[in-house]
Amino acid sequence: MTVNKPGRPSKATERRAEILEAMARVVSRDGLDNATVTAVADEAGMQRTLVLHYFGDRQGLLEAFIDEVVGEYGRRMVSDDTVPIQARIDHAFAYGFYDSRDDLVVWIELVAFAARDASIRIRLRALWVDHWLPEVERQLALVAPTASEEQISQVAYGLTCLSEAYWAFTLQGVDNSAHARACARLLLATLTM
Numbered sequence: 001m002t003v004n005k006p007g008r009p010s011k012a013t014e015r016r017a018e019i020l021e022a023m024a025r026v027v028s029r030d031g032l033d034n035a036t037v038t039a040v041a042d043e044a045g046m047q048r049t050l051v052l053h054y055f056g057d058r059q060g061l062l063e064a065f066i067d068e069v070v071g072e073y074g075r076r077m078v079s080d081d082t083v084p085i086q087a088r089i090d091h092a093f094a095y096g097f098y099d100s101r102d103d104l105v106v107w108i109e110l111v112a113f114a115a116r117d118a119s120i121r122i123r124l125r126a127l128w129v130d131h132w133l134p135e136v137e138r139q140l141a142l143v144a145p146t147a148s149e150e151q152i153s154q155v156a157y158g159l160t161c162l163s164e165a166y167w168a169f170t171l172q173g174v175d176n177s178a179h180a181r182a183c184a185r186l187l188l189a190t191l192t193m
Contacts, residue, residue, distance in 0.1 A: 016054050016064070019044050023065045028102035032109045037061060059119070066123045070110065073103065074127055078135045085143045089188065092163050093180040104167055128160075136160060144191035151191055158187045 022044035041048040055061040098104040114121040136156040166180045
C-alpha cells in the first residue's frame with residue numbers, strides 16, 4: 001500500500017514578497033540602476049539563483065516589482081472613496097500619503113528610469129491609463145454627477161499632475177502643502193460651477 005505524504009508547503013508567495021521588499025530597499029538606497037539581481041538577493045539574504053528562479057532575470061524582477069508592488073501601492077493610494085473628497089485632497093498633500101520617504105524615492109526613481117527605458121514607461125503608463133486615472137475619474141464623478149466626462153477627465157488629470165509635482169518638489173525641499181491643497185480645491189471647484 002502506498003501512502004501519499006504531503007509535500008513541503010510552498011513558500012513561493014512568501015519568497016516572492018521578500019524578494020520584492022528587498023528590491024524596494026535596494027532601489028531606495030542605491031537607485032534603480034544598481035538594483036541588480038545580485039544586490040537584491042544579497043539584501044534579501046538569499047542566493048542569486050533563488051531570485052532568478054522566481055523572476056527569470058533582472059527584467060522579470062523589475063516588471064514584477066512594478067506590476068505587483070508599485071501597482072498595488074498606487075491602487076491603495078487612490079481607491080478609498082469612503083472618505084470625503086476634501087479629506088482625500090488634504091491627505092494627498094500631507095505626510096503619510098506615501099507610506100515612507102523611501103517609497104517616494106522608489107517612485108521617483110521609476111519615473112526617471114521610465115524616461116530611458118521603454119518597457120518601464122509602457123508598464124507605468126498602463127498603470128496610469130488603465131487603473132489609477134480611471135479610478136480618480138470615477139471618484140470625481142461620484143462627487144460631481146452633473147459634470148461632463150471631459151470636465152471630470154481634465155480635473156482628474158490636473159489633480160494627478162499637481163500631486164505628482166508636489167511630491168517631486170518635496171524631495172527637493174520646495175514643498176508647500178497649503179498651496180498645493182488650495183490649488184487642488186480650485187480644480188475641484190470647477191466641477192461644481
